[in-house]
Amino acid sequence: MSQQNAVRKIVAKFGGLKKAAAALGHKNHxxxxxWVRSGRIPLWRQAELQNALVRLQIEIPHETYCAAFGHKGKSESAVA
Structure with a gap:
């Protein structure tokens, strides 16, 4: 899976750019x-994303989550 596809999948789980931005506490998208354009979520944003996923009970496959940050991961489903 490409990193860009992984970032797009995560954003889609939130319901799009604006909803992802709101969930993460950003004023605009x-x-x-x-992140979508670069195909990568900066590593220093990991805790922010993790907290939003847990708070909203959004499940992201482990492989997708890791790919968005540029890591290789095993195919496990995780409540992020």
């Missing part, structure tokens, strides 16, 4: 859009 430009930061999230930057």
């Amino acid at each position: 430009s930061t999230i859009y930057g």
Whole structure:
């Protein structure tokens, strides 16, 4: 799975750019859009994303989550 596809899948789980931005506490969606364009979520945003996923009970496959940060992961389903 490409990193860009992984980021798109995570954003889609939130319901799109604007909903992902709101869930992560961002005033607008430009930061999230930057992640989608680059195909990568910065590692320093990991805790922020993790907290939002847990709070909203959004499940992301472990492989997708790891790919979005540029890590290789095993195919496990995880409540992020």
